[in-house]
Amino acid sequence: MSMQSYYLGSGFEPGKPLQGGCVAQVVASKAPGFAEGEVVSGMLPWSSHQIVEADAQGLIVGQLLKHVYGCKVIGSAGSNDKVALLHELGFDAAFNYHTTPKEQALKEAAPDGIDIYWENVGGPVLETVIEMCRPHARIVACGMISQYDLPDEEKYGVKNLFHVVTKRIKMQGMVVGDYYAELGKEFATTMGKYVTEGKVKAVEHVTEGIENAGKAWVEMMAGGNTGKAVVKVAAEDPFPVKKE
């Protein structure tokens, strides 16, 4: 059971199970195209039996950019353990944003400026990156976790958006669910290949038991996870699929 899509709002209805990215196994089916025992994935309710997923966004994006597209990759993280993990995964530079001033760390790591920013932080980090963007930089805006909990009046005001004009920056909001239908299969195939080849390593932070899902969520939002936050609902499948 994957901790994600916590910001879209529209999918959460009181009294109904939460929705999230899931990998599930079909235990019974009357639908054509879904056979017993088959493994399926998608946005499913948090009510299945045993679910695993691995796609911690920053780690995956950084590894893809580094090991598939050949970019120089800089990571920021909230602890020294996470910084060590980023180095281990091949990031060119990584810094702990709790202990290193971000302007200094970014300027040292990217003295010539930034061409691509995968945005999942927001606030002052976004502002610093915009300041450092090179002409025609691209900002892939997939989240702004520093801003989620804040009431509107306390949200951070980004003051240097004029650089978007002078530097011809493209900032594009993207939500993964928009691309499931068209690109989901291709993603699974291609990413499977990269994982098999060792270009991309999947890192999971597993919490045991659906009763701890709420705790796991809160910890993730506070940065307590390293890698993809996953809840393992049961140690063994309580409804084993009948084999022919």
Place this chain on the structure above:
Amino acid sequence: MSMQSYYLGSGFEPGKPLQGGCVAQVVASKAPGFAEGEVVSGMLPWSSHQIVEADAQGLIVGQLLKHVYGCKVIGSAGSNDKVALLHELGFDAAFNYHTTPKEQALKEAAPDGIDIYWENVGGPVLETVIEMCRPHARIVACGMISQYDLPDEEKYGVKNLFHVVTKRIKMQGMVVGDYYAELGKEFATTMGKYVTEGKVKAVEHVTEGIENAGKAWVEMMAGGNTGKAVVKVAAEDPFPVKKE
């Protein structure tokens, strides 16, 4: 002599003439492709003899969107005269941002939200528009005039950029000079056709005499012009082109 490209910085060198969008006439030429008497245009120094241009951005963009692309178009302006002009040019709605609260005016004019925002204002107007953007809205960022004069610490902080993610907004900085070489000719031809057909009306605010260029500039930055701010350097060409 056109008042523009005042924000790019790179083109302004002490002791050299300012650069700007110009239409000029060739009075002497040793270059192939430039014949005496020919009219040329481009980014030229403010030192020619008689220069005219007409492309007040907001008026042109609004008229194109309305009369060529069939969009519903809302304009904001700083005086009642300008608002009247926008109505006259066929804008669906227009309001005076000095006298009407922008949230109220925009919500009345666009109750279903905004799909395209041509951004030349910045600050709280940008913030209000982002709040009202519909999913997949596009922000064409060509300027942020409200922010130019302010020291960094006084610039307006835009607090609701997270909507860029959830609404999948695309914000793209664009500077006209990037497209002169590739599209300038096509633009002149197509726009000429629209002007001839009456789809787009050129509106000019003419200041006489290069000695008033500084004053014209300051007035434009303070909103004193209606339409394209132009400086007419001389009433008649002091160097008439020799006719064969």
